[in-house]
Amino acid sequence: MDDLQHNQIALKLALEVINSSSDIIVICEASPIDKPGPRIVYVNEAFVRETGYSVEEVIGKTPRILHGPKTDQATSKRIRATLEKWQPICEDVLNYKKNGEAFWQSLNIFPVADESGCFTHWVAIQRNITERKLAELANSKMQQSFEVAMQAxxxxxxxxxxxxxxxxxxxxxxxxxxxxxxxxxxxxxxxxxxxxxxxxxxxxxxxxxxxxxxxxxxxxxxxxxxxxxxxxxxxxxxxxxxxxxxxxxxxxxxxxxxxxARQANIEKIAFFDDLTSLPNQRLFMDRLSQAMLISSRKKNYGALIFIDLDKFKVINDEYGHLAGDWLLVEASKRIKKCLRQTDTASRYGGDEFIVLLGDLSANKDDAKMELQKIAENIRDSLSALYSVPIFDGKTKGNFIRCGCSASLGSSLFFGQQPDSIELIYQADAAMYEAKSKGGNRVKFSKSNLLMTTEDAGLVEDSLEAGKILLNTSNNQLKLAERRYQKLKNKLT
Missing domain, CATH: 3.30.450.20 (PAS domain)
Structure with a gap:
């Protein structure tokens, strides 16, 4: 077999391999590189199957026959610039089939030279990578969505x-x-x-x-x-x-x-008074229970002060509820300024406030002196004149100077004695005694006066305590009984 026959057989085998390849193979003339571009001289069967073009339709045309509306022009420019240097190139390109369907190709182009070293042709091997590209795009979009979600x-x-x-x-x-x-x-x-x-x-x-x-x-x-x-x-x-x-x-x-912030807002709604922002009755009772436990452990006294504003109803009725609300807020601020860091002031309802003093002295007389000092400071602060803004809906900046003193009743506790309901009743009864004396004064629970550390838990009959406090007739005692029952129902 001579060389010619050998070359013919080799060429035939090469063509069979090329035609049986699943990758598209395109051979173009080496020039012109600029428009209209190098002309196609050969395409394999994979090209026909993949693009829908026949061999006759593409021979003599340029590879730009596969370009479409979304073919990236920047990629095309990079390919042309590389071809001008007679260098191989690898790019992913978006091309179009004869029926207009877009598909992605991995494009590998390399130059072919003759025996003299002159470049005569370009050979392009193209593989369909549409599925991979779509997956990459989907992943990219998912990544972008993920990043947006993370930022949001x-x-x-x-x-x-x-x-x-x-x-x-x-x-x-x-x-x-x-x-x-x-x-x-x-x-x-x-x-x-x-x-x-x-x-x-x-x-x-x-x-x-x-x-x-x-x-x-x-x-x-x-x-x-x-x-x-x-x-x-x-x-x-x-x-x-x-x-x-x-x-x-x-x-x-x-x-x-x-x-x-939402949790804090929920907590505020659940445990704090909406108007004054003071702890409400629920939170106050919890703190009272804790204070009693601490008192039991540390063997010292604590106290309650029940406060009722003396002339609040008059001011509220005469100048309106907005003025009344302002007065309640201002009174709550004055009360808080008189307290220690560990004390608690609560709006009990209406124009009534209740104060919890913890960690007083272990000596009853000393504890009572501490209690009286704080109570008098509160009374003195509340008795100072108020400049109440008048909200008449017409004018702004109007104020009325008025007084709104308070009646205060106080009561000591030691550990769990007396219990919380009895303790509040004692302070409340003492407050009513202060109010019955004309207001603007502090009264100490007479039940507390009878108790020592040892017998603090022996007062079981709150009505008898009320009788001692009020020292009045049976009719007044019945009023005290109703007041006590009202307090008990409110707390239980």
Whole structure:
């Protein structure tokens, strides 16, 4: 077999391989590279199957026959620029079939030269990658949606290389902390510096514990550069090597500021008076129970002060409910200013307030002196004149100077004695005695006067206590009984 026959057989085999290939193979003349572009001189059967064009329809045409409305022009320019340098190129391109259907191709083009080194043709091998591209686009959209959802949810992702102390944040973390990437040193201490000073030690302890147990769960506040405070919920897992040495932590930060604000609002509605923002009766009774337990443990006294504004109804009726509401708020502020940090003032209802004093002296006489001093300060503060704004709907800036003193009744407790209902009744009865004497005064429960530390729990008959307090006829005692029952029903 001579060389010619050998070459013919080899060429025939090559053509059979090319035609049986599932990839599109296109051969073009080497020039012109500019428009109209190199002409097609050969396409294999895969080209016909894939594009829908016949061989006759594309021979003599340029590969631009496959271009369509969404073919990327920037990609086409890159291909042409590379061809001008007679260099091979690999690009992903969006082409179109004869029926107008778009499909993605991975395009590999390389030049072919003759024996003299002159480039004569371009050979392009094209593979359909539509499924892969659609999957990539779907993943890209999913990633974008994920990032949008993370940002909308106030979530950031972080990674800490424990060994080298390198902290890596995503865009969401920088947004959470209000820090630009350029201004963040990417070390552990930089994160610590952003944590609220009051939470810093605890957050650091949570991190150190997580390195041991493998899981990080913590809540803390961060202070942004503009001094805004955010509540953060943090979760992470610890990655350890085969020897159990912690190498890195990967986790999230979640902005829970709005959740905390809603919780605080719910708590305010449930436990605080809407007008004065003082603790309501529910919260007050809980604090009274706690104070009694503490009194039992520490063996010291506590006290209640029941307060009723003397002329509130007159002012409220004459100048309207808005003026009355203003007066209640102002009175609550005056009461709070007279108290210690550990004391509690509560709006009991209407124009009545009740004050809880905890942690008084273990000596009854000393405790009573402490109680009297605070009660007198409250009485003195409430007796000062008020400048009540008048809301008549016509004029603004009108005020009326008026007095609204208060009647105060007080009662001591020691541990669980007397019980909470009896204790409130005693203070309430003492307050009524103060009011019956003309108001603007403090009266101490006469039941308390009879009790010592040892016999504080022996007063069981509250009606008898009421009789001692009021020292009046049976008709007045019946009024006291009804008052006591009303208080009891209100508290139980």
């Amino acid at each position: 949810g106030g979530i950031g992702i972080w990674e800490w290389d424990i060994v080298n102390d390198v902290l890596t944040w995503d865009h969401g973390m920088y947004q959470l902390y209000g820090i630009s990437e350029q201004n963040f040193p990417n070390v552990y201490d930089a994160w610590q510096a952003a944590v609220h000073p009051e939470d810093r030690l605890r957050a650091d302890e949570d991190i150190r514990n997580a390195i041991e147990i493998g899981v990080f769960n913590s809540e803390f506040r961060v202070v942004l550069p503009n001094q805004t405070i955010r509540d953060i919920c943090a979760h992470a897992i610890v990655i350890k090597d085969a020897l159990g040495v912690a190498k890195k932590m990967i986790g999230t930060n979640w902005d829970i500021s709005k959740i905390r």
